[in-house]
Amino acid sequence: xxxxxxxxxxxxxxxxxxxxxxxxxxxxxxxxxxxxxxxxxxxxxxxxxxxxxxxxxxxxxxxxxxxxxxxxxxxxxxxxxxxxxxxxxxxxxxxxxxxxxxxxxxxxxxxxxxxxxxxxxxxxxxxxxxxxxxxxxxxxxxxxxxxxxxxxxxxxxxxxxxxxxxxxxxxxxxxxxxxxxxxxxxxxxxxxxxxxxxxxxxxxxxxxxxxxxxxxxxxxxxxxxxxxxxxxxxxxxxxxxxxxxxxxxx
Amino acid sequence: xxxxxxxxxxxxxxxxxxxxxxxxxxxxxxxxxxxxxxxxxxxxxxxxxxxxxxxxxxxxxxxxxxxxxxxxxxxxxxxxxxxxxxxxxxxxxxxxxxxxxxxxxxxxxxxxxxxxxxxxxxxxxxxxxxxxxxxxxxxxxxxxxxxxxxxxxxxxxxxxxxxxxxxxxxxxxxxxxxxxxxxxxxxxxxxxxxxxxxxxxxxxxxxxxxxxxxxxxxxxxxxxxxxxxxxxxxxxxxxxxxxxxxxxxxxxxxxxxxxxxxxxxxxxxxxxxxxxxxxxxxxxx
Numbered sequence: 281x282x283x284x285x286x287x288x289x290x291x292x293x294x295x296x297x298x299x300x301x302x303x304x305x306x307x308x309x310x311x312x313x314x315x316x317x318x319x320x321x322x323x324x325x326x327x328x329x330x331x332x333x334x335x336x337x338x339x340x341x342x343x344x345x346x347x348x349x350x351x352x353x354x355x356x357x358x359x360x361x362x363x364x365x366x367x368x369x370x371x372x373x374x375x376x377x378x379x380x381x382x383x384x385x386x387x388x389x390x391x392x393x394x395x396x397x398x399x400x401x402x403x404x405x406x407x408x409x410x411x412x413x414x415x416x417x418x419x420x421x422x423x424x425x426x427x428x429x430x431x432x433x434x435x436x437x438x439x440x441x442x443x444x445x446x447x448x449x450x451x452x453x454x455x456x457x458x459x460x461x462x463x464x465x466x467x468x469x470x471x472x473x474x475x476x477x478x479x480x481x482x483x484x485x486x487x488x489x490x491x492x493x494x495x496x497x498x499x500x501x502x503x504x505x506x507x508x509x510x511x512x513x514x515x516x517x518x519x520x521x522x523x524x525x526x527x528x529x530x
Numbered sequence: 531x532x533x534x535x536x537x538x539x540x541x542x543x544x545x546x547x548x549x550x551x552x553x554x555x556x557x558x559x560x561x562x563x564x565x566x567x568x569x570x571x572x573x574x575x576x577x578x579x580x581x582x583x584x585x586x587x588x589x590x591x592x593x594x595x596x597x598x599x600x601x602x603x604x605x606x607x608x609x610x611x612x613x614x615x616x617x618x619x620x621x622x623x624x625x626x627x628x629x630x631x632x633x634x635x636x637x638x639x640x641x642x643x644x645x646x647x648x649x650x651x652x653x654x655x656x657x658x659x660x661x662x663x664x665x666x667x668x669x670x671x672x673x674x675x676x677x678x679x680x681x682x683x684x685x686x687x688x689x690x691x692x693x694x695x696x697x698x699x700x701x702x703x704x705x706x707x708x709x710x711x712x713x714x715x716x717x718x719x720x721x722x723x724x725x726x727x728x729x730x731x732x733x734x735x736x737x738x739x740x741x742x743x744x745x746x747x748x749x750x751x752x753x754x755x756x757x758x759x760x761x762x763x764x765x766x767x768x769x770x771x772x773x774x775x776x777x778x779x780x781x782x783x784x785x786x787x788x789x790x791x792x793x794x795x796x797x798x799x800x801x802x803x804x805x806x807x808x809x810x811x812x813x814x815x
Contacts, residue, residue, distance in 0.1 A: 282687045285606045288647065289638045302686045305750060306721030311683040312751040314720070317758055318682065321645040329644070359642040362572050362600025362613055402576030405583070430577065470580035 291315065292322055293355060326354050326367070333368040334394050336448045337375075337387065349374065365402050369395060386439035393441050393463060393474065396433040400465045400472035403431035408468075408521035414514065422495030426488055426526040428517070431467035434485050435474075436460075442476040466520025475516060480508030541566050541593055541627045541739060543782035545806035547799055548597075548761075548789060554584050556796035558591065563807040564800070566627065568595040568786050574624075575616045585624070593627035595739065595786070596620060600642065603662045603676070604635035604649040614669045621670050628739060628784075630675035630708045631666065633659065633696065650685035651695040656702075663703040675738045676700070677708035680745075680759035681717040692717070697733040707733065710741035711776055715769050716757040720750075725772055734780040742769060742806065743788035762791035765802060770809065777813050785810060 281302035291297045295316075303311035330350040331338050338346040349371075357370045372388040372395070381387055406429045414421060435441065442463045443456035462482035463474045477485070480501035487497035494510075501508040517523050544565035549557070557564065567588060574585050588594065601613060621629055634646035649655050667674055678696060690698070700707055709732060718725035744763035748756045765787065777783065787802040 282650065282652075283685065285635060285638045285647075289641060289643065292643060292647075293641075303683045304686055305752075305754070306684045306723070309752065314683040314750055314756060317748075317756070318645060318647060322643050325644045359644060360640055362602075362610075362637065362642050362644075363575055363616075364572065364644065365576055400579075402579050402581070404577035405579065431579070467579070470583065 292319055293358065295319055323351065323354065326350065326359065329364050329367050330371070333398060334371065334391060336394055336445055337371075337391055339448045340384075340387070340390070340444075349378070352378075365398065371395070386437070386441065386444060389435070389437040389439050389441050390444055392437075393435045393445055393465075396435050396463075396465055397472045397474065400431045400433045400467050401470075403429070403433075403467070406430060406524040408518070409523050409525060411518045413526075414518070414523075420528070422498065423493055423528055424526040425491065425493045425528075426517075426523045428485070428488055429467070429522050429524050431465070431472065432485070432489075432517075432520070432522040433465040433472075434462070434482060434489070435465070436462045436482050442474055445474055464516070464520075464522075466516075466522050468519075468521040473520070475520065477516075478505070478509065478512065480505035481513050481516075484508070484510075484513050541595055541784035543784055544810065545803040546595065546784055546786040547803055548786065549588065550789070550793045551581070551584060552793060553796050553799065554588070556800075557588065560796070560800070561592075562800040562803055564592075564803050566593040566595060566784060568597050568788075571596050571598040571617060571620055572600045574620060589624060589626075594624060595628040595630065595784075596624065596626040598629070598631040599646070600636060601631050601666065602635045602637035602642075603631055603666065604633060604647075604655065604659055605637050605662075606635070606658070607638065609662050609665055610637060614666065617666075618669050618671070621672070628675060629670060629672060630677060630739065632677045632679060633699075634679050646679055648679060648681060648683065648685070651688040651690035651692060653689070656690070656695065656698060660699055660702045663699065663705050667703065667705065673704060673706055675706040675708040677710055677741065678713050679717070680710075680713040680720075680757075682720055682756065682758070684721055691731070693728055693731045693733070697736070700733060700736045706738040707736045708739045708741060709734070709737045709776065710743070711773050712741065712743045712745060712765065712769050713759060715766075715772055716745050716759050719755055719757045722754075726775055729772065729776050729779070734776070737780060737783060740773065740776060740783050740785045741788055742773060742785065742802075743790075760791055761788045763789075764798075765805075770805065773806075773809050774812070777809060782810055782813060 283300045283302045287300045299315040327350040359367050372391040376388040438460045440456045440461045442461045446453040462477040465472045483504045484497045484501035487500040498510050542565045545563050546566040549567040549569050714725050742765045743761040746758040746760045750756045785806040
């Protein structure tokens with residue numbers, strides 16, 4: 281009797297399913313719980329991968345709840361790639377559709393923030409420009425089309441995700457207050473750091489990531505906040521090593 | 531610019547350890563007898579950041595063995611072309627001293643199961659595995675080593691012994707073999723055969739690298755011991771004894787200590803490397 285990988289895989293992912301026939305203990309007795317070693321290896325390793333990828337969600341919900349969700353996630357979204365650094369990318373959707381978590385509406389966006397932190401961690405390296413290169417008169421400055429580093433990752437939310445993240449990662453951080461927060465993750469060297477953006481900041485970053493000039497991006501920012509401080513936003517981007525090159529607009 | 535081109539091909543016949551990022555500084559400051567490092571290929575397939583920076587740095591100091599855990603060489607489906615391209619890219623820029631993978635499968639229907647799953651040893655599996663290894667060696671542009679698995683169960687349909695199966699793969703494809711001594715001990719306990727007999731029948735002349743690791747102990751439905759290859763503790767004494775049995779027959783080989791879960795502080799892993807060095811030192815000249 282032969283066992284196909286189809287049968288093996290199905291029995292691995294469904295603990296209630298019978299162990300496939302044709303597998304033994306080496307002494308012609310059915311494999312029985314020996315098969316569970318593979319089931320456990322798959323479930324445990326992928327559960328560990330989820331806890332590692334989402335430390336803040338794990339802390340918010342507790343380890344036991346996170347492990348339960350990791351099991352649900354494994355069955356709904358088995359990994360589609362051998363690169364574990366990408367595993368969990370559909371977790372925000374699972375959190376959003378899990379009825380018992382509907383009173384914690386912010387969870388999916390916190391998970392998106394954790395995914396963005398991991399993307400930033402593995403993003404391509406890119407050397408920042410010398411900030412002195414932007415010491416130009418305003419007309420020339422606003423005509424520049426800056427390129428942002430691949431490690432710069434924007435997450436917009438109607439929840440206070442930056443405060444929630446800080447509260448669960450930093451001792452003594454204040455209790456989060458309700459309110460929308462936009463976060464820009466910057467990675468000056470190797471450690472991604474989330475920064476709270478002022479009103480209009482996310483529109484500015486989105487415009488720059490879309491290849492707009494600084495002037496166009498500033499206009500987009502003022503549409504969200506007429507008082508947007510371009511100097512402060514540029515200072516944040518430069519300090520975080522986020523601008524890697526620029527073209528002068530023709 | 532990466533400066534590891536001065537290194538000779540092949541791993542040194544000394545102790546190596548599986549690289550864990552928490553040991554980065556320790557390895558540079560106090561490597562003990564460690565002369566080479568092994569990495570899991572899939573952890574270094576991102577675009578940049580700390581993992582690749584650390585690897586570039588370490589590769590200037592240590593010969594590196596690239597050990598793939600996700601290619602699914604035993605898979606019924608064709609090899610994942612994208613993953614093969616990623617391996618080719620990694621081996622291309624890093625120029626490692628060795629590249630190895632497993633006699634196992636892990637991907638089916640585009641589901642990656644994140645474990646090394648077992649294969650029946652049949653003529654059909656043999657043909658498929660050899661075809662995949664030909665493709666890998668062609669794509670990566672070098673000879674690879676294939677590792678023997680840990681077994682928890684046996685396939686009724688198998689018609690080959692594992693050692694003959696591996697020897698035949700090496701003969702047909704020209705690949706080398708990676709002999710995991712702990713896996714032999716685990717499989718021998720679980721399937722009730724002699725680990726020394728397995729070693730005596732193994733084509734040791736094809737072996738380019740030895741592995742050691744810790745295992746956990748459990749029981750099957752009948753109360754028989756069931757060992758689990760967990761890589762989460764020290765190598766046990768019977769496995770060290772089995773290593774001596776191998777080295778007496780094979781002569782000096784690169785010996786790797788793997789510790790992948792509950793990773794200890796550096797001195798604990800370094801002590802395992804010291805013990806591997808002692809095993810190499812006691813080989814009669």
